[in-house]
Amino acid sequence: MIRLIRTSIMLLAFSSLCSAExxxxxxxxxxxxxxxxxxxxxxxxxxxxGGPLANSFFGACTDANxxxxxxxxxxxxxxxxxxxxxxxxxxIAFEGLTLQVRNISSGFGGDGALFNKDVMEIGLPESLxxxxxQFTLATSSNARxxxxxxxxxxxxxxEMDGEVTLDGNLLIFPTP
Amino acid sequence: xxxxxxxxxxxxxxxxxxxFGYASAELTSLSxxxxxxVDGAGIGLVMEDFVFSFGNDPANDxxxxxxxLTSTSGESVVVNVNQLYIARSNSNYxxxxxxxxxxxxxxxxxxxxxxxxxxxxxxxAVLQLAAPTKVDASVGYDCLDTNAVxxxxxxxxxxxxxxxxxGERPDIGLEMEVNVGVEAPRNMNINASSAVFDGSYIRLxxxxxxxKMAAEFRxxxxxxxxxxxxxxxxxxxxxxSMKMRDFELELALGNTFxxxxxxADSITGGLTIEIAKITHDYINNIDLGTGLSDGTVDGDAAxxxxxxxxxxxxxxxxxAVSDLNISGTSLGSxxxxxxxxxxxxxxxxxxxx
Numbered sequence: 237m238i239r240l241i242r243t244s245i246m247l248l249a250f251s252s253l254c255s256a257e258x259x260x261x262x263x264x265x266x267x268x269x270x271x272x273x274x275x276x277x278x279x280x281x282x283x284x285x286g287g288p289l290a291n292s293f294f295g296a297c298t299d300a301n302x303x304x305x306x307x308x309x310x311x312x313x314x315x316x317x318x319x320x321x322x323x324x325x326x327x328i329a330f331e332g333l334t335l336q337v338r339n340i341s342s343g344f345g346g347d348g349a350l351f352n353k354d355v356m357e358i359g360l361p362e363s364l365x366x367x368x369x370q371f372t373l374a375t376s377s378n379a380r381x382x383x384x385x386x387x388x389x390x391x392x393x394x395e396m397d398g399e400v401t402l403d404g405n406l407l408i409f410p411t412p
Numbered sequence: 413x414x415x416x417x418x419x420x421x422x423x424x425x426x427x428x429x430x431x432f433g434y435a436s437a438e439l440t441s442l443s444x445x446x447x448x449x450v451d452g453a454g455i456g457l458v459m460e461d462f463v464f465s466f467g468n469d470p471a472n473d474x475x476x477x478x479x480x481l482t483s484t485s486g487e488s489v490v491v492n493v494n495q496l497y498i499a500r501s502n503s504n505y506x507x508x509x510x511x512x513x514x515x516x517x518x519x520x521x522x523x524x525x526x527x528x529x530x531x532x533x534x535x536x537a538v539l540q541l542a543a544p545t546k547v548d549a550s551v552g553y554d555c556l557d558t559n560a561v562x563x564x565x566x567x568x569x570x571x572x573x574x575x576x577x578x579g580e581r582p583d584i585g586l587e588m589e590v591n592v593g594v595e596a597p598r599n600m601n602i603n604a605s606s607a608v609f610d611g612s613y614i615r616l617x618x619x620x621x622x623x624k625m626a627a628e629f630r631x632x633x634x635x636x637x638x639x640x641x642x643x644x645x646x647x648x649x650x651x652x653s654m655k656m657r658d659f660e661l662e663l664a665l666g667n668t669f670x671x672x673x674x675x676a677d678s679i680t681g682g683l684t685i686e687i688a689k690i691t692h693d694y695i696n697n698i699d700l701g702t703g704l705s706d707g708t709v710d711g712d713a714a715x716x717x718x719x720x721x722x723x724x725x726x727x728x729x730x731x732a733v734s735d736l737n738i739s740g741t742s743l744g745s746x747x748x749x750x751x752x753x754x755x756x757x758x759x760x761x762x763x764x765x
Contacts, residue, residue, distance in 0.1 A: 393480035
């Protein structure tokens with residue numbers, strides 16, 4: 237107990253020393269900061285080997301009679317059926333997604349000079365790779381498989397695998 | 413003093429709740445009415461130098477297929493998507509992939525929260541996703557002409573030109589190989605050049621009367637050439653094609669009086685699409701024989717409402733093609749104009765038992 241208190245005091249003392257050096261950053265100061273942007277790489281994997289549920293509908297990906305992907309369902313009418321984005325599984329890997337604030341005052345076929353504002357720029361990744369990525373579009377009578385009277389109508393299933401060509405920048409800005 | 417586990421929990425809960433107690437006193441819920449008063453700035457979206465391309469190509473370890481479909485005879489259908497692309501115009505069926513802009517900085521794609529009072533939906537907050545808007549003909553560009561200059565039409569998106577090579581009109585294509593059971597695969601390709609979507613939007617809101625998500629959908633699609641062909645992937649320019657020159661689609665599904673409802677059936681699970689029939693509070697004040705007002709204020713209001721409903725071109729859909737050419741034979745122009753959807757009730761169901 238005593239050791240814990242001592243540690244706390246030391247931490248507090250340290251932080252109080254630090255805070256003495258801190259000053260507020262005004263909006264004006266912040267506007268003067270020129271950021272370097274962010275460079276992101278990553279891999280998103282969804283239910284690659286199946287999810288945690290095991291029942292009459294969900295199971296391991298090795299079981300051909302069971303669905304092993306993730307499931308999102310949403311309802312657009314009170315008391316109505318459900319839209320389903322089901323059996324979502326696989327991996328999306330990307331490298332070089334960038335995020336930065338950029339001032340545009342020229343280019344864009346003459347629009348840049350008229351616009352003359354800052355935008356948030358999301359640079360689409362240099363490389364985007366899907367690994368056995370798939371999902372099913374469907375509609376169903378109940379939110380969860382296994383609910384009484386559950387019926388589902390599958391519309392189609394999309395399967396993607398390999399390197400995708402996706403270039404460009406997404407520019408985001410407020411409009412009047 | 414020793415605290416029992418229960419007392420400890422009480423003390424912690426009290427401490428945690430205290431700051432919230434003060435804070436929540438300031439919070440009030442926002443009703444749909446309050447939200448509809450919000451006139452916030454929207455979010456503008458522009459794609460710069462955009463290229464998308466992906467397709468099924470087993471030789472290069474690429475898979476892109478659509479499954480889960482069944483033919484009427486019960487055979488499974490596998491659609492291999494040879495290429496799906498969005499790129500700068502003159503892409504030559506997606507073989508030359510250069511960057512195109514989508515939306516203009518001065519007229520972008522937009523996500524916005526609209527005040528329903530301004531668009532005839534009293535007391536509703538409306539979410540709108542919109543393509544660039546149409547503009548005045550004095551500053552706009554012809555929607556179809558690939559050499560259009562300013563002042564030639566009502567579209568805001570510009571074609572690719574020597575001075576602005578990206579342009580804002582993409583080539584879009586979907587090239588597929590359809591496999592039905594054990595039959596030989598058949599090709600089906602849809603390619604649109606220099607496509608424009610200006611004036612399209614979808615508005616979504618919660619309909620208080622029916623407790624359904626309601627929508628108003630406008631799709632404007634203009635292209636100087638829409639080609640549907642059965643050519644093989646390596647020979648997209650082959651002769652077995654249907655070319656629609658100067659294709660214009662202005663589709664209006666749902667409006668403020670007759671919203672479009674998307675849903676699913678709570679028993680069969682099938683997709684449902686509905687547009688309710690048109691009506692008015694004082695419809696009984698209109699004479700059924702003459703179709704005119706009975707002379708009362710209510711009757712006049714109902715008559716004015718229906719007069720606008722049947723004459724306003726904003727509620728109507730149009731499709732026009734200046735020349736339809738099938739495998740080299742020209743069939744001339746065709747037009748469907750002023751199509752008014754008065755009632756729609758579509759229900760999907762599973763064919764398999």
